[in-house]
Amino acid sequence: MVNVVKNVRFDGQLWNLSIKDGVIEKIEHANSDYSTTSTDFDAKGFLYVPALADMHVHLDKHFLGEPWRPLQPFTTLPKQLKFEKEMLASMQSSLEERVSLMTELMVKQGTTKIRTHVDVDPVIGLMHLEAVVQLREQLRGIMDIEIVAFPQQGLLKSNSLGVMKDALRNGADLVGGVDPAGLDRKVEASLEAMFELSAEFDAGVDLHLHDPGHLGLYTIDLFADYTMQAKKQGRTAVSHAYCLGMLADDEINQTLSALSEADVAIISSVPIDRPAPRAQSLLNAGVKFLIGNDNVRDAWSPFGNGDLLQRGSRLAEKSGWITDEQLLTAYSFITNRSLTPQLGEKADFMLVNAENLQHAIAAHPKREAVFSNGQLLTNIENEKILDGTIS
Ligand SMILES: [Zn+2]
Incomplete structure (x- = not known):
């Protein structure tokens, strides 16, 4: 010591x-x-x-340590989900080996806190969750790991409510969800189910939202309402929120105020191949903004090396931030420590x-x-x- x-x-x-x-x-x-x-x-x-806090990763889904896997162009979400399932079923290394490899890579680059989404569904059950919970025990005191139970196949669409409850009883800290409109096709029912789970297990909520434009914005408005009603201020987040990068400030300002009031965080992987929330707009509205690597060489993207400092740099560059003050602001999005x-x-x-x-x-x-x-x-x-x- x-x-x-x-x-x-x-x-x-x-x-x-x-x-x-x-x-x-x-x-x-x-x-x-x-x-x-x-x-x-x-x-x-x-x-x-200061050490880094990566607020959106998937420890269970990368291909690190595996032979190179060629990807296919993204067409529709259901097709992509099927492709990912096949890829993950063909991995040569064990889940335990892979989750451990990814955290090792991140720790070496200075990340000591992560929030990982972990796939659960009625077919794989808690298989991925168990590997990540075990790893969390091994890394206690080295890396602080928050686990989101993530119904990647759609919370309602894949009948994952039961397995979500099992996950929350067995080590998951937050309720996940994905595209209440695009995947579940029932915006209100999907959000309601997420917030019911969060009430039952006193858990936070972190929603993957790719739904575009006004559909996404409508979902975020409801998400902020549910957060207020459930008194979950400071414990909920919307990840990706592409819609906020697709619409002009005039169109999103009211939503940003609602997010700020409900203390809902927006978490971005700072994509360069699609619209992303504008850091300056969120900052102006007082919305909490955090960053994660998300995809690191997986079924969705061949890119990424787990380095959050590099991702923070991308955020500053993408935002056109070059002054010292702006660079320090960008740093504050990638750490949970004082500067x-x-x-x-x-x-x-x-x-x-x-x-x-x-x-x-x-x-x-x-x-x-x-x-x-x-x-x-x-x-x-x-x-x-x-x-x-x-x-
Ligand atoms: Zn994700």
Whole structure:
């Protein structure tokens, strides 16, 4: 266990961070006296960067570690769901191996919190959930994992209410759902079923919403209403919400106010191949905005490497954000930590070769070291920048 991480850079200076029980206990200038012990860690002047929180992943559905699988063009959702099912059934490695591989990749890149959606339906039952719940136990103290029970085949369409209840009894923290109109074909009934589950199990709600334009907007309006009625403010989210990127601000402003009032978060994977919510519009309306990688080499996309810092960089670039203030705002969407070390805060951070946080999100450099709960998870290989010169 590390006691002091010395020579950490932030605010343009070098500091020593004392860590006790996984928490930052003392922050001192690096030139001040402190009692050296063999467990000290020398950060060698690398920059302190807060650890990442990836709020939308699918640990159970990627193809990492598998032979390359050619994808087919996306046509309709039902066809795509069938294709994905076939692909997942043909994996050579076990679910346990695959969920573990993905978290390892993410931890190495500085992600210490994730929200993963996990497929449940009457055919696969809790098979995927069990693998992820087991992994969550193994990673306790290293990675904080929230689990959404996700009826990918449609909550009502695939008769998944029963298996959703089983999932919520067996480790899932949130109720998932997908396209109440496009897939379930019953907007109100689908949302009502989600919120009934959330009431019965005192769970949060996170809806996958691809439904476009005014259909999507109508669904979000209802979602915000249900959140208020259920008194679930701060515990619900709409993922993707493409519709918010398809309509002009004038058309969505009322909906954004409702989201802000109901404290519903919008979670985006920052797609570049389809419309996505505009960060600036959400920010102006006071809507909570979070980011996740979503697809990392799976049946939906061959792209992605699990690096949320890179995804945050994409958000800034896509939004046309280039000022320091904007870059720091983008960083706040990818972390659940303060942007500089704070006394009493959990010691979850990374060390990178960058001048400041703005530089780090713009350049997304390699992670030299990652700490979670004050534990060193990956080590510095590169020894150079103590004098402050960035090569
Ligand atoms: Zn998803």
